[in-house]
Amino acid sequence: MRKHTRRLQGKYGVTAVKDITIVICSYNYERFLREAIDSALAQEPQRTRVVVIDDGSTDSSRAILASYGTRVTPVLKANGGQASSYNLGLEMADTEYILYLDSDDVLYEGAVAQVLDTFERGGYAKVQFTLDVIDGESRSTGVCVPHSQPPAECAGLLRSGWLYPSPPASGNAYRVSALKRVLPLPKTTRRGIAADFFAIYGVALVGQVGVIDTPLGGYRVHRMPEDNAGANTASAAPRPGLSIANSQDVAEVVRAFPQRWDALRELVSERLGEQLPEQAMDFSYEKAHLCMWVYDAPLWRRWHWIVFGSRRYFHSILANPFWTTRKKFAAVSLTLLCLLPLRSVSDHAIRYLANPLARGTQTHRS
Known part of the structure; x- marks a missing residue:
């Protein structure tokens, strides 16, 4: 070398x-x-x-x-x-x-x-x-x-x-x-x-x-998933279990991601002379929307979002060029558990989707 x-x-x-x-x-x-x-x-x-x-x-x-x-x-x-x-x-x-x-x-x-x-x-x-x-x-x-x-x-x-x-x-x-x-x-x-x-x-x-x-x-990651915040609306009280990283709960991801993408587009245009699309597709961003609207939500709200508000979310799964068919199937299946009447089942599925650290945390503690 x-x-x-x-x-x-x-x-x-x-x-x-x-x-x-x-x-x-x-x-x-x-x-x-x-x-x-x-x-x-x-x-x-x-x-x-x-x-x-x-x-x-x-x-x-x-x-x-x-x-x-x-x-x-x-x-x-x-x-x-x-x-x-x-x-x-x-x-x-x-x-x-x-x-x-x-x-x-x-x-x-x-x-x-x-x-x-x-x-x-x-x-x-x-x-x-x-x-x-x-x-x-x-x-x-x-x-x-x-x-x-x-x-x-x-x-x-x-x-x-x-x-x-x-x-x-x-x-x-x-x-x-x-x-x-x-x-x-x-x-x-x-x-x-x-x-x-x-x-x-x-x-x-x-x-x-x-x-x-x-x-x-x-x-x-200093804070394990149960220590961080998530909520079913942007203004609701924080709920546990939905942390994205050390300092990012789902509300922060929803707020910050579009700003970062816009800034990247400006930077790329200035430095490289390239034009990126106005919107980006990223599962982490779309699943933050899922968490905001579905986690700890009543059954009618969960159904309403899945039926009327989830188009980009499911597109980020089904059209994802980096995922295997098996991973796409697993993500869709977990998401559809949100349609079950039991809120505890729905919330468990959301936590599992929102932050894979939740899976590791359970393994680590057992």
């Missing part, structure tokens, strides 16, 4: 330029930061540079970072959000590849070696890998993300409005030259929210996506 040995002088000091930069984006995660840094340092040391960007933490994160001395490149900045950390990380990455690791996630031993091998064999713009879902104590929940894998050529489907299956931020590595066609992100617009969304989907329009269908890291 190739090894880079040149050295550069920059405002962040003299650093050996290697193959990949792991940028750890950190904000007030002192509980998990050391585990994230250690997992990055355990990767190929001759090929990997570790940069930790502290985005204005007010806990003990900076003291933890200082304890690593010269083993990592520390960057201490005022709080500016995820977009500012992504932009700065890309600016500092004088390597061929970059991986953004959230400071509450971890990489497994050998992850970088497999990622680099995939890049060098396939010439991809992005390489993604499966992540185990772990809890706050680093225990496996028995669930992996994503639940299905995309083809290498995702651009055509994305241009028709289908969001391809991707792991969260920490499960994606990028070719720097490809990512620079999409980033940096503007710092003063709504695009500053969920910067990984723009990197993940924008870069797929630049080149092919390599897939490693093996867990190479852990995606940490």
Whole structure:
């Protein structure tokens, strides 16, 4: 394998330029930061540079970072959000590849070696890998993300409005030259929210996506599904069991997704000169609508939504280009359980559909 040995002088000091930069984006995660840094340092040391960007933490994160001395490149900045950390990380990455690791996630031993091998064999713009879902104590929940894998050529489907299956931020590595066609992100617009969304989907329009269908890291979910919120209307009181991720309940998904898609369309138009459809098709977004209207709802409301409001939802299942026939059948069958009179059966089916973590949580506790 190739090894880079040149050295550069920059405002962040003299650093050996290697193959990949792991940028750890950190904000007030002192509980998990050391585990994230250690997992990055355990990767190929001759090929990997570790940069930790502290985005204005007010806990003990900076003291933890200082304890690593010269083993990592520390960057201490005022709080500016995820977009500012992504932009700065890309600016500092004088390597061929970059991986953004959230400071509450971890990489497994050998992850970088497999990622680099995939890049060098396939010439991809992005390489993604499966992540185990772990809890706050680093225990496996028995669930992996994503639940299905995309083809290498995702651009055509994305241009028709289908969001391809991707792991969260920490499960994606990028070719720097490809990512620079999409980033940096503007710092003063709504695009500053969920910067990984723009990197993940924008870069797929630049080149092919390599897939490693093996867990190479852990995606940490601090709150298990029963601790998060969902409701049958946007204004109703929160209900347990419908969390999408650490900070996203179903109402947030319904609100944020169209804004992110619109911002991605603007970004792609500006940077790549391409026009994406006005609306995107994504099962996660459509199932959030299902939860909003059907969960904990009376029988008449469930029937009304299924009959009159579910067209896009069922389209996101039946026309899904990434799912097998078996998975489509299972999703439709679970959904139709909502038509049964027993609300407990309906709600159980919704929880199962809404967040696969609920399945892993039951396994983990048994």
